[in-house]
Amino acid sequence: MKISSIDDFAEVTTTQPLKGLLVSQLEVWFPYSLEAVKLLREGLILAVRNTSSIHLNQISNLEEDQHYSLLRIDSIDTRHFVIDQIRQDRSDVPVSVEGLLEKHQHEWRRSATDPEENNLRIVTSVSPTGLEIHLPLAVANLVGFDHAVRPDLGTMMLGEVAYLMNRDVVQLVVNRGMEAPSSKNSVMVAGAHTLYRSPALDVLLDTDALFRRHLGIFGFTGAGKSNLLSTLISSALGSGSDEDRHGESNVLLFDVNNEYFGLLVDCLTKYDAHVVFIDDEISDSMAAFLDGDYALLRDAANEFLRTTTLSSTVDKLYRQDDGQGRAQILEITKWLLASGCFKRFEQSPEHLALSVLLQNVAQEGESLKKKLSGTGMKKKQSAFGTIVDFICSGFQDVNRNITVQDFESILNFLNLAIEYCASDDEAEDNQVAMLLSENIPKGDKDKLYSDLLGPLKKLHDFISSAQRDLESPLRVKGHSIDLSGIRGALHDDKRTLMIFLGSENSLREFSETLGSYIYNLRRRNGIVDPATIFIFDEADIFIPGQAANATDEEKDAIRSSKKIATTLARRGRKYGLGLGIATQRITYLDTSILAQIGSYFVGRLPRMSDRQKITEGFGIDKDSLQSGIRDVGDWVVLSHTAVGDRGAPLPVHFNNADERVVTFIKEFDISHYLHLSERRKKHDYLSDLVENQKNFTNPISNLDFLP
Amino acid sequence: MSGQVLMGSKSEEKLSGPDLLEIAKDSVVRISSKLGEYGPHGTAFAYKQVMTETGSSVYFLTNLHNFSGVLQLRNTVFYLASQGKLDDELLIKTTVDFRGKTYLVDKIVSCKGALLDAFQHFQDFAIFSVNTDICEEVKMFALPEASEARAGETVYAFGFPTDTDLGITEGIISVVYHDHKNPLLQHQIQHSILINPGNSGGPTVNANGVAVGMSTWGQTSDGRRSLSGMNYSVNVAHTFEICRDSDLIEEVSMERIYQHFVARAREHFKFGS
Numbered sequence: 006m007k008i009s010s011i012d013d014f015a016e017v018t019t020t021q022p023l024k025g026l027l028v029s030q031l032e033v034w035f036p037y038s039l040e041a042v043k044l045l046r047e048g049l050i051l052a053v054r055n056t057s058s059i060h061l062n063q064i065s066n067l068e069e070d071q072h073y074s075l076l077r078i079d080s081i082d083t084r085h086f087v088i089d090q091i092r093q094d095r096s097d098v099p100v101s102v103e104g105l106l107e108k109h110q111h112e113w114r115r116s117a118t119d120p121e122e123n124n125l126r127i128v129t130s131v132s133p134t135g136l137e138i139h140l141p142l143a144v145a146n147l148v149g150f151d152h153a154v155r156p157d158l159g160t161m162m163l164g165e166v167a168y169l170m171n172r173d174v175v176q177l178v179v180n181r182g183m184e185a186p187s188s189k190n191s192v193m194v195a196g197a198h199t200l201y202r203s204p205a206l207d208v209l210l211d212t213d214a215l216f217r218r219h220l221g222i223f224g225f226t227g228a229g230k231s232n233l234l235s236t237l238i239s240s241a242l243g244s245g246s247d248e249d250r251h252g253e254s255n256v257l258l259f260d261v262n263n264e265y266f267g268l269l270v271d272c273l274t275k276y277d278a279h280v281v282f283i284d285d286e287i288s289d290s291m292a293a294f295l296d297g298d299y300a301l302l303r304d305a306a307n308e309f310l311r312t313t314t315l316s317s318t319v320d321k322l323y324r325q326d327d328g329q330g331r332a333q334i335l336e337i338t339k340w341l342l343a344s345g346c347f348k349r350f351e352q353s354p355e356h357l358a359l360s361v362l363l364q365n366v367a368q369e370g371e372s373l374k375k376k377l378s379g380t381g382m383k384k385k386q387s388a389f390g391t392i393v394d395f396i397c398s399g400f401q402d403v404n405r406n407i408t409v410q411d412f413e414s415i416l417n418f419l420n421l422a423i424e425y426c427a428s429d430d431e432a433e434d435n436q437v438a439m440l441l442s443e444n445i446p447k448g449d450k451d452k453l454y455s456d457l458l459g460p461l462k463k464l465h466d467f468i469s470s471a472q473r474d475l476e477s478p479l480r481v482k483g484h485s486i487d488l489s490g491i492r493g494a495l496h497d498d499k500r501t502l503m504i505f506l507g508s509e510n511s512l513r514e515f516s517e518t519l520g521s522y523i524y525n526l527r528r529r530n531g532i533v534d535p536a537t538i539f540i541f542d543e544a545d546i547f548i549p550g551q552a553a554n555a556t557d558e559e560k561d562a563i564r565s566s567k568k569i570a571t572t573l574a575r576r577g578r579k580y581g582l583g584l585g586i587a588t589q590r591i592t593y594l595d596t597s598i599l600a601q602i603g604s605y606f607v608g609r610l611p612r613m614s615d616r617q618k619i620t621e622g623f624g625i626d627k628d629s630l631q632s633g634i635r636d637v638g639d640w641v642v643l644s645h646t647a648v649g650d651r652g653a654p655l656p657v658h659f660n661n662a663d664e665r666v667v668t669f670i671k672e673f674d675i676s677h678y679l680h681l682s683e684r685r686k687k688h689d690y691l692s693d694l695v696e697n698q699k700n701f702t703n704p705i706s707n708l709d710f711l712p
Numbered sequence: 713m714s715g716q717v718l719m720g721s722k723s724e725e726k727l728s729g730p731d732l733l734e735i736a737k738d739s740v741v742r743i744s745s746k747l748g749e750y751g752p753h754g755t756a757f758a759y760k761q762v763m764t765e766t767g768s769s770v771y772f773l774t775n776l777h778n779f780s781g782v783l784q785l786r787n788t789v790f791y792l793a794s795q796g797k798l799d800d801e802l803l804i805k806t807t808v809d810f811r812g813k814t815y816l817v818d819k820i821v822s823c824k825g826a827l828l829d830a831f832q833h834f835q836d837f838a839i840f841s842v843n844t845d846i847c848e849e850v851k852m853f854a855l856p857e858a859s860e861a862r863a864g865e866t867v868y869a870f871g872f873p874t875d876t877d878l879g880i881t882e883g884i885i886s887v888v889y890h891d892h893k894n895p896l897l898q899h900q901i902q903h904s905i906l907i908n909p910g911n912s913g914g915p916t917v918n919a920n921g922v923a924v925g926m927s928t929w930g931q932t933s934d935g936r937r938s939l940s941g942m943n944y945s946v947n948v949a950h951t952f953e954i955c956r957d958s959d960l961i962e963e964v965s966m967e968r969i970y971q972h973f974v975a976r977a978r979e980h981f982k983f984g985s
Contacts, residue, residue: 693976694783694969695828701972703963710771710821710839712719712760712855712952 011052011073011140014152015168016044025167027053031132033076033167037083037125046200047632048656050170050178051076051131052138055159071140074157075170075178076131077653080632087124133157134653136178138170154181176206181649183209186244191254191536193244195237195648199639199656208648208657212241215604215647216254216536217578221544222587223619224608229637230587231542232316233606235268235662238540242276242500255494255501255537257519259512261546265504267315268662270334271669273341277499280341281486283350284511288312294342295349295484306338309347318663322670333670350505350515351485359411360403362471366415367397369467373460381445381453388444388453389460392422395440412472419465426454426461488522495523495537509546513562516547520569527580536581539573541566544586545593567595574601591618604644607654609634619643630654716763720852726919729868733880735921736870738851740878740914743774743817745782745806747789754778755871755914756808756840757923758852767845772808773948774913775928776822776831776838779806779966789977804970808842815842818967823954827964833944834899836928837951853915853923856949861888861901861924869905869927869945871914881906885924888947899950901925904941916945923948 015022018040025035033051035041052073088102137157154177179198186192191213197205215237222230238256258265266273266280273280282291290304315323322330341347370393377385396415422437445453486494494501505512520539526532541547547566555563573584586602588594592614599618607630610616616630633641633656642648642655694701720735739758745751756774782804789802806817823835863885870880883905889897901916907927916925925945932939954960 694972697972698825698828701965701969703965705821705958705961705963708958709762709769710760710841711955 010142011054011071011138011168014052014138014170014174016171018044023169025051025127025129025169027161027163027165027167029163030161031130033129033131035127035129035167037127041127042083044169045078045081045127045129047078047080048200048654049078050134050175051078051129051167052170052174053161053165053167055137055157055161055165057137057159070142072157072159073138073140073168074159074161075134075136075138075154075174076167077134078129079132080130082128082130083125084128085125134178134650136181138174138177154178172201172206175201179206179648179650179655180209183211183649185209191241191244193240195240195642196638196640196657196659199633199635199658202658208642208655210240210642210644211647212244212254213536215644216241216538216583216585217581218603218646219574219578219584219601220538220604220606220647221585221599221602222606222608223589223591223610223615224606224640225589225611228589228608230589230608231264231268232638232662233608233640233659234540234542234585234587235265236659236665237606238269238502239272239662239665242272242502255535256503256540257495257537258502258504258540259516259542259547260504260506261509261512261543262314263312263506264314264316265542266309266313267319268666269502269504270337270341271666272502273346273504274337274673277494277497277501278341278346279486279491279494279501279503280347281350281491281503281505282348283505283507283515286506286508286511287349291347295347302339302342303335305347306335306342309342310334310338316663316666319666319670322667330670333673337670337673345484347484349485351487359400359407362407362411362468363397363400363403365471366464366468367393370397370464373463377456377460379456381456384445385453385456388441389457391440391444392419392437392461393464412468415468416465416472419461419468423458423461423465426457488519491519492523492526496532496535510559510562513547513566516541517565517569520573524569524572524577524580524582527582533579533581536583538583538585539569539577540585540587541570542587544570544588545590548586548595548598550593550595570598571595574598591615603646604642604648607641607643608639632656714763714765718761718763718768718849718852719759720854720921720923722854723921727921729880729882732868732917732919732921733870733878735851735853736878736880736915736917738811739853740870741772741808741810742872742878743772743778743806743808743913745779745804747782747785747804748801750785751804752778752781753872753910754912755910755927757870757913757915757926758810758850759855759923761846761850761852763847764843767843767847768850769841769843770810770846770850771839771841773915773923773926773951774838774840775926775946776820776826776836778913779820779838780827782806783969783973789974802974804974806966810842810844811846813844815844817842818965820964820966821955821961822964824960824962827969832895832898833928834946834950835954836946837926839955853917853921855952856922856924858949858953859888860922860949861885861918861947863888865918867903867905867924868917868919869907869911869914870917871907871911871927873908873910876910883941883943886942890950897944899947900928900944901947902942902944905943907943915948926951 012022017023018038023035023041023044025033028034033053035045052075055072055074057072058070085105088105091102135157136154137159138152138154140152154174175198184190184192186194186209190211192209192211194207195210196208198208200206222233224230224233238258241254242256244254272278285292287295288305288308290301290308294301294305310323319334323334325331370389374386374389374393377389396418399414400411418436421435425435425437425441441454491503494503505515507515516539523537547563548570549563552560552563570584570586573582577584584598584602586594586598591599591610592612596618605619607619610631620630630641633639633654636658638661639656639658642657643652644655645651648655720739736757741756741758742753743756744753746753754775754777756772756778758770758772760771762769762771807814808817817840819840821839822837823831826835865885866882867885868880868882870878872878883903885901885903887902889900889902892898901924903916903925905916905927907914907930911927914927915923916927917923924947926948928944928946930943
């Protein structure tokens with residue numbers, strides 16, 4: 006498109022661009038017309054020519070470049086100057102005022118665009134965006150020069166015409182400097198600008214900056230905080246592609262109300278997801294299932310669905326008369342349970358000391374020994390005892406952690422003994438033969454040694470099972486997870502979503518345990534990736550300003566959660582650790598943390614004190630904080646880091662998470678899902694088969710198959 | 713009789729579609745690798761019959777991917793395991809339906825390491841035999857001599873696309889590739905026969921009754937545009953060339969792989985990956 010003037014970017018009325026006048030640096034007046042009233046909205050952009058457009062050394066008659074400063078409309082007011090005057094002076098009777106108003110209304114209705122009443126103005130108060138739109142008209146015919154939004158260097162002159170900018174300019178301002186979302190970056194479409202919902206003007210958000218520079222969600226009850234959080238998490242985890250971004254984002258969610266399962270169930274099936282119970286507040290059937298009783302799969306799923314809070318829309322689906330919604334949700338929950346998504350948090354297992362194992366071996370050996378009976382009982386018992394003693398006294402230092410080699414050496418020795426006792430050969434010069442011949446003369450071998458086989462094998466089994474137990478995936482994986490398991494999940498190349506469930510106090514304490522573990526790990530090792538966010542829903546529980554009514558126990562727990570939240574807020578950024586908080590009362594929060602938060606999502610906040618806390622930090626008009634919010638799902642985004650239009654209140658309509666989840670549940674098809682997850686897991690089981698290849702293959706033995 | 717080897721022979725005169733279909737009905741079979749009701753199926757064709765005392769052993773050629781497809785189903789295994797299915801309901805089996813009977817396929821001959829690793833199309837073959845009680849001669853297509861496939865020749869494919877019965881489709885050979893810089897095309901016969909999933913492993917036969925190729929894959933898109941009529945068969949002459957070098961091939965026990973696979977999936981279900 007060839008640019009000819011600012012008119013190309015201006016909103017037009019039926020006849021011409023809507024024009025106002027710059028009356029002061031903070032005020033623009035528009036003539037009062039029906040069309041102007043309809044077009045002007047808080048949050049829209051005005052353009053006023055600035056001094057950079059005036060070229061003092063003009064030498065040609067060519068068109069010159071034009072620069073227009075961009076202003077944001079903060080509030081809109083209508084003023085009748087005569088009436089104002091009358092009211093100020095109190096010099097006239099009310100009838101005059103009413104008469105004037107009647108006349109003006111009458112005239113205004115008659116003429117939509119060109120009112121005759123000329124004492125009436127739409128007065129907009131504006132604030133500078135710090136940006137200008139540059140129209141390179143002098144070189145407009147050359148390729149490569151195009152209009153651009155860039156930092157404003159000029160000054161506006163009073164009396165200049167102000168143009169209301171159209172959607173294209175709003176888009177340029179809102180998403181300035183943002184890359185288009187692609188598989189290679191972490192940019193996502195957050196939602197639609199509330200003034201341009203259909204067709205949607207996409208507002209872009211950089212999830213990486215959002216997560217690393219902390220985020221806060223503030224809205225009164227019913228504003229949809231959880232819903233917004235679900236939308237943000239779902240889009241953030243979904244942005245970019247795995248191949249290019251290697252699991253750039255992880256989400257850890259401390260879910261006091263047990264409500265995010267229902268809000269993120271689609272994400273739980275898509276990513277490396279964990280629902281972690283951190284204390285014993287779980288149903289019996291769930292506890293039994295997690296302990297390995299798989300017959301209780303269905304009961305555990307049902308029980309969990311009874312205790313989790315489903316959002317109203319999902320709940321409606323769950324309670325549908327035909328039972329289909331319920332069946333689908335149950336199917337998904339069962340699937341998640343079966344695939345090991347639910348687990349218990351367990352403190353890291355103590356490393357088993359060698360001495361403990363040897364004690365157990367001695368005990369087991371003693372009881373096995375006593376069972377030996379029949380001919381030559383004494384001889385057999387003492388021979389078996391020698392073997393047990395040999396094992397138990399064979400190590401120099403027993404007060405150390407057990408190693409794989411320890412197991413191997415014990416099992417090797419037992420294998421030798423079993424082999425020797427089973428063989429027909431007379432004593433060879435091996436360790437076992439020498440030990441045994443002390444108690445059973447060589448001549449008695451045939452008779453007595455075979456009786457030793459049983460106990461020896463049992464002892465072998467006992468030790469192998471101890472080894473399996475130590476190496477068992479159950480200790481660290483599957484249905485329980487410890488800190489190292491969480492660490493592993495957070496630092497692999499998969500996107501991880503973890504929802505932690507438990508009582509308030511357990512969650513507070515656990516947040517500190519986990520947070521400081523991950524923080525210290527990253528600090529010590531200089532790890533900055535992937536971006537990982539700790540999200541505290543109902544943040545006033547975790548980081549209250551004061552906790553006067555709390556019990557001592559609660560106070561201790563609060564101290565813990567406050568400590569980690571403060572650490573993350575102040576220093577987490579350096580190590581890719583972000584903090585996310587959601588609450589309805591900002592006033593109740595510890596304010597020192599608020600100052601560190603890079604992005605605010607503000608919903609309806611009826612209390613002035615809450616609004617003030619936010620506007621102070623951003624130096625913005627407190628009215629513009631709420632003016633963008635018209636509908637459910639509308640939020641004002643304020644961010645210095647994650648959006649294009651930095652530091653400005655950006656009204657965004659976010660997608661409804663409930664709709665996303667309900668669609669997912671309705672469309673969930675286990676067979677399709679199996680197919681998807683097969684792809685994801687393809688690698689690990691194929692590599693397992695490859696490792697065991699020798700067990701399946703043989704060289705060609707006959708060539709009969711050849712033609 | 714015992715020990716007698718029978719193979720299809722090349723017809724001197726051109727055979728019609730129905731004639732060829734008569735041969736195919738005798739020797740082209742459906743091969744299924746299934747876990748319960750899940751899993752893919754394809755086509756295999758007999759090329760050699762060795763008479764035994766009790767009947768005959770029949771040798772078949774098919775695509776390797778008719779076996780490897782089922783190895784994608786681990787999650788199905790552990791979903792079934794989570795539903796409390798017993799071991800005998802969790803069996804994975806590869807079977808062929810041959811002359812009204814179902815035969816289990818265990819040992820196959822294939823390119824070394826190919827089954828568990830990425831393989832090129834020209835390595836996408838598997839040979840197996842089944843012992844039958846068939847005493848009469850099975851009608852079979854002849855095997856080709858080197859470079860018997862010629863571009864421009866009319867060819868037919870036989871197979872069981874999707875869930876259909878044995879069918880025949882026709883086309884002509886477009887290109888015969890030997891060595892080619894694109895490894896996908898090496899030793900492939902490009903033709904215009906309509907083939908679909910389920911045709912895999914079926915013979916590509918010329919009018920003389922020679923199975924010059926084995927239907928293996930088709931190209932439906934180059935990433936930007938959709939394509940049609942670009943289908944490929946593995947050159948059977950080259951397949952047997954590979955088989956003559958016993959360093960390049962191995963014997964694989966599918967039964968053991970399947971057992972290991974189910975065991976691992978059960979373990980996964982129990983403990984998580």
